[in-house]
Structure formats: C-alpha cells, structure tokens
Amino acid sequence: MHLNYHFLKYLSPALHDTFVGRTLVACFSQSKDELVVETEGQEGSLFIRAHLLPPQIYLSFPTQYHRAKRNSIDLFHELIGDVIVSCSVFSFERAFYFGLESGKKLVFKLHGNRSNVLLYQKDEQSPSLLFRREIREDKELDSESLARSLELSQERFVELDGNASQFLPTLGAIPRAWLKARGYPEAPLDAKWTLMLEVLDLLDAPLFSLVENQDGVQLSLLPVESPIKTFSDPIQASNELFFQALVKGKFEKEKNSLLKSYQDQLRKTDSYIQKSSAKLEELRTAAAPSQLADVIMANLHEFENGKSETELLDFYTGNTVKVTLKHNQKPQQLAESLYRKSKNRQIELDQIDKTIASKFSLKAELERKIESIQSIADFRGLKSYQKTNKEDKAITKEVSGLPFKVFEFEGFTIWVGKSAKDNDEMLRGFVHKVDLWLHARQVPGSHVVIRMKGMSTLPNTVLERAAGLAAFYSKLKTDSLAPVIYTHAKFVRKVKGSAPGSVMVNREKVILVPPIGPDEETAARKS
Known part of the structure; x- marks a missing residue:
C-alpha cells in the first residue's frame, strides 16, 4: 500500500513538516531508474530517493547518501537553489508534489510500471522535464488532472450496488483482500456498506505495518498478524520498507542465487562421483578383454579350414565361451583387437580414477564456498566474497x-x-x-x-x-x-x-x- 493514496495522504503532511524551508542543492542519478534529490537545512542534509525500476517502486528519505565518483549524472538543473515551501497529495490519486518557492512543482507520480518524476514550471500545464522520458504520455500530462473527487456517501454506494472498485478505486489490493476475507462479494448490500465503513475507519486511523508474504515485504495500513515492524511515522515506515524490500531483499536474492548455484554444482558433482564410481567398479570387476584374447591365441587350431565360429574353454573361468569371427577376419586379428581394447580399458580406468579425484577436490571446494556464503550477513560481505571469487562470476x-x-x-x-x-x-x-x-x-x-x-x-x-x-x-x-x-x-x-x-x-x-x-x-x- 506504499503507492496507495491512503498511505500518501499521511506521508505528504509528514514530508511537508520535514522538508519545508529546505534548499535543493543537488539532483542526480546513478542508475537510469533511480533519482536522488539532496536538500540542505539547519539540521544538515536530507535526501529524497526515488527508486522507479518496475516492479520495485520505493521511496526513502535518508539523512546520508554516498554519491559515487563515477557513473553519476546531474539532472533537473533548474531545481538547484530553489526552496521547498509545501508538500501535498493529489486527491484520491497515487501522486504527490513538492511546491517550490519559485512556483515550480516537482511531482512524484507512483503509477506502478508508469511511475515517474516530473518538473512543472510556474503556471504551466505540461511538464518541462521528465525523469523517465520514455513514458511519452507524461509529456503532455496536466498535473491538475491528477486530482480527483469521489463521493463516498451511502446513496452513491447503493447506486453502484456496492461495487467496491467503482465506489473507492483507490482501495488497493490489501483492503480488497480484507473485504473478500470477510465475505464482501456474497454479502447483502447493507452488510457490504457496514464492511466498507469499517475498512474506511481502519484506513483513517492506521498503523503502518510491514508484513512479509508470497509477494515479498509489503506495507499495510490495516491490522496484521505478526508484522515485521510497526510504525506510527509514515516516513520511518517508508524508509524501513525501502531497506527491507529493496536493499535487504536484493541482498537475499543475490546471496540465495549464488548459494543455489553452488548447491546445484555440488549436487551434480555428487551425482557424477556416484555414477563414475559405480562405472569404475563395474569395469574393474568385469573380465579383461585380454583374457579372451589369450584363450583365442591358445586355440588358433580351432579356426583352421576357414572356420569362423567355435566354442572354446576359458581357462581363466573354467566356462565355455562362444567366439565368432567377422567376414574375412582372422582369429589373430580379433585377439589383437581385444588386446588393444584391454589396454584402452586400463587407460579409461586411470582416467576415471583421476577425474573422480578431481571431482572430490571440487566437492570439497564447493562445500567450503557454500559454508562461506551461508555466513555472509550483508552486501559488503557479499561484494567482498565476489571480488575474491571472480572466476565464479558466471554462476551469479x-x-x-x-x-x-x-x-x-x-x-x-x-x-x-x-x-x-x-x-x-x-x-x-x-x-x-x-x-x-x-x-x-x-x-x-x-x-x-x-x-x-x-x-x-x-x-x-x-x-x-x-x-x-x-x-x-x-x-x-x-x-x-x-x-x-x-x-x-x-x-x-x-x-x-x-x-x-x-x-x-x-x-x-x-x-x-x-x-x-x-x-x-x-x-x-x-x-
């Protein structure tokens, strides 16, 4: 709900109290989807950080931000030196703006994949600058058109037959799920109205809770069981959501991706060791082809007069073995082929032995790496590990x-x-x-x-x-x-x-x- 009007209507007054009177001293970007605005005031620096990479749309307001010396570009030059005089939310809309002393407006439009930051000159209807210039429809967006009015009377509710999405389109996924869990879709109209009033009351007196579900970490204005954290300050809630969902979430994702890659390699290595060891044992216990060659060479007389098939006594095992020559093949040629195959088998045995030994070394190394990754607790440790293990860059x-x-x-x-x-x-x-x-x-x-x-x-x-x-x-x-x-x-x-x-x-x-x-x-x- 952090992109929802019902949260922004609390966030905007808090930003007004925090940022009014502060001077804009820098506006820059270190990635194409993140804009950072630095402000100065009596208490020092305070930043506005807008991360607009879909679907990860988050805002934070840190007191420190370490700008990189490289790969950083200055933007919105016209803002520098201006002073913030207000912060307001657009009525029933997922957008808010900072009013500036010069009459300019810096608008934050939080429309999911179409989120953007727009700069409006004084008394101008269309923006003069866009952060995400690829969103073409924003080039002609009239900021006044963002504000909407909604009639939330019971008469309007009855007229819409209790259709929650039409009555209050700003509800968002979490309140709609709350209504559905209480039987809203099947309830009679008067019960629907009671539920609607109840959810509106909760939205008007919220605690800002962070909760983790299948969609990751989310912010809720409704009571939740076992929240990660709960806040009364919307700025603190926004900052913590930014950290939990984006910073910590990205770290966990990158760490788990690396860990899974090592675990997959370890599983394949174990499988290879198991299969190769079985094959090695099979080859070692099977009779060597040279034994049959010895039997053939000891019984060459059995192939006289062009005889191509005969049964011979295998003096190694005591069993009878049937030997068949190919067309125009001499028994000496078959024996030579078997001796060569026996020699190659020994080479194969030696090679499998060496490869298994190499795989055991690889297994030990992978187990060591998995243990190292599991002990990493933050991005700094992860980056340090990746720096010293550059050869594994591909698996990340x-x-x-x-x-x-x-x-x-x-x-x-x-x-x-x-x-x-x-x-x-x-x-x-x-x-x-x-x-x-x-x-x-x-x-x-x-x-x-x-x-x-x-x-x-x-x-x-x-x-x-x-x-x-x-x-x-x-x-x-x-x-x-x-x-x-x-x-x-x-x-x-x-x-x-x-x-x-x-x-x-x-x-x-x-x-x-x-x-x-x-x-x-x-x-x-x-x-």
Whole structure:
C-alpha cells in the first residue's frame, strides 16, 4: 500500500513538516531508474530517493547518501537553489508534489510500471522535464488532472450496488483482500456498506505495518498478524520498507542465487562421483578383454579350414565361451583387437580414477564456498566474497544473460561464445587462466572454453567434444574434418584496438575433428 493514496495522504503532511524551508542543492542519478534529490537545512542534509525500476517502486528519505565518483549524472538543473515551501497529495490519486518557492512543482507520480518524476514550471500545464522520458504520455500530462473527487456517501454506494472498485478505486489490493476475507462479494448490500465503513475507519486511523508474504515485504495500513515492524511515522515506515524490500531483499536474492548455484554444482558433482564410481567398479570387476584374447591365441587350431565360429574353454573361468569371427577376419586379428581394447580399458580406468579425484577436490571446494556464503550477513560481505571469487562470476547471472552457451560433458563445463563481442566479454570477465581455450583455425567462429577449475586432467573425449563444438560454431561447420587450435587461456590476449573477437594466441596446438553440434552429441556418443 506504499503507492496507495491512503498511505500518501499521511506521508505528504509528514514530508511537508520535514522538508519545508529546505534548499535543493543537488539532483542526480546513478542508475537510469533511480533519482536522488539532496536538500540542505539547519539540521544538515536530507535526501529524497526515488527508486522507479518496475516492479520495485520505493521511496526513502535518508539523512546520508554516498554519491559515487563515477557513473553519476546531474539532472533537473533548474531545481538547484530553489526552496521547498509545501508538500501535498493529489486527491484520491497515487501522486504527490513538492511546491517550490519559485512556483515550480516537482511531482512524484507512483503509477506502478508508469511511475515517474516530473518538473512543472510556474503556471504551466505540461511538464518541462521528465525523469523517465520514455513514458511519452507524461509529456503532455496536466498535473491538475491528477486530482480527483469521489463521493463516498451511502446513496452513491447503493447506486453502484456496492461495487467496491467503482465506489473507492483507490482501495488497493490489501483492503480488497480484507473485504473478500470477510465475505464482501456474497454479502447483502447493507452488510457490504457496514464492511466498507469499517475498512474506511481502519484506513483513517492506521498503523503502518510491514508484513512479509508470497509477494515479498509489503506495507499495510490495516491490522496484521505478526508484522515485521510497526510504525506510527509514515516516513520511518517508508524508509524501513525501502531497506527491507529493496536493499535487504536484493541482498537475499543475490546471496540465495549464488548459494543455489553452488548447491546445484555440488549436487551434480555428487551425482557424477556416484555414477563414475559405480562405472569404475563395474569395469574393474568385469573380465579383461585380454583374457579372451589369450584363450583365442591358445586355440588358433580351432579356426583352421576357414572356420569362423567355435566354442572354446576359458581357462581363466573354467566356462565355455562362444567366439565368432567377422567376414574375412582372422582369429589373430580379433585377439589383437581385444588386446588393444584391454589396454584402452586400463587407460579409461586411470582416467576415471583421476577425474573422480578431481571431482572430490571440487566437492570439497564447493562445500567450503557454500559454508562461506551461508555466513555472509550483508552486501559488503557479499561484494567482498565476489571480488575474491571472480572466476565464479558466471554462476551469479541468469543463463540467458550470459555471453556464452553452456554445455556439460563428462563432468566438464564447456562455454561457447554467442558473438564476436560476447567472445571478448567471456574472455575478459569470465575465463580463468587455467581454462582451456579453443577456436577453429584461421576462420571466423566462436571462442570455446573448457572450464578446468578443480580438474587435474583433461580426457581426450572432452577435448574432442569441445573442439567439435568450436568447429561447428565456425565457418568450417560443413567440413568433414576441421582443424581446431587450443591452448590455456593465459596464452590468449586481446590486442588494444583490434576488432571484436580478435585475439593473439601463443603456444597453441592443433587437433583435427569433425564438426559436432549440440544436437549431435547423443548420436556421436553412440557411434
């Protein structure tokens, strides 16, 4: 209800008492949706802070505000040096204004997504300046048209058949919910009138309570159970709402987003460790292909005269095993293939072992980070943490807002730049020096990065997958085989003044791979 007329009719007199006689000494903005006005008086500085980023429309009136040295712009120059002589609310409207000694009016229009701050010259009907200039209809807005008159008599109520929205359109969501909870929609007309008088009485003698519900922290003028805080001063209520809903709410949202990202990573890491450990155990307990190769080599005579199928005694297990040769395949060739497969299995076992060890290290690091995040109590601590963990910048943003596509393959994260400018942003703001960087050789294409944080070794299968993506997202997309260069990110640098996406690369190696897009991954694994 902080944008509601029924709150503003209390806030405006309080602002009148607080700001009358104060001189406007600065008016500036540090973000496109927030306007700050500084006033000076006998008691020192007092600020008017209007945050107008939909849906977070809030006002606060702090005694201190630390203006940034950069990214700050002065606005409403005509206000500087003027003196506030009044503050009034527009009748039955979500707007109020400060009257100035020069005859100007500074209007705060709190119309949800269309909220704005407008400056009117003396005796002028249209505003001379708008804070949010994109709201075109405000350019011709007559401030006098904002004020409305409503007849709140019983005769008018009966004439409208008790329609609350038409009788009192300024009620707002909380009073309407209060009426609905007491059976207003189904009640007879005389009972509706009694309920309407009751809610009007409550609105005329309010306490300003902050309450938290599914929509976040809100201000209510009606009695509520278990309020966060209750105030008799509307300025204090507005300031506390600003802090609870915007400052603290933003902190909690950012902290929880970071925490959830780490927890999601930890869950995926645990899952990978569990599945890989099961696979490792399965491979270790299964008979090595070399055993069958030994049986074949000990029974070559069984394949004489072009025989392609026979049953042999497996002297390792004591069981009989059926061996079938392919067309024109010799038993020695099959044995050689099995020996090679057995050797590759040992390589696979070693690689899975190393990757699991890397994942355990990553798990320990994630658990440490989660514990650190949970202990952070304010924005200062959160910003300090983010500053010392810049390599995790990506997980604090929504995926749609990242300058790269994200792929997961065999426990590794692969990033693919979305455009030339995005390639630069990814390299500048997200990549760590130990990450592996890939690019299709000597043709335009996306930068590709394999995240190596917490990983001690890189399987060839992951390198080939990332190289396939680098080839796919390049001019070599239609080639059967494409050369892709790769090196550690610390050997990739941007040259000042070079074109977007252009870099200098040192110590690169080359790998030849077929271009494989994201939709072809499953097919590639099966082949």
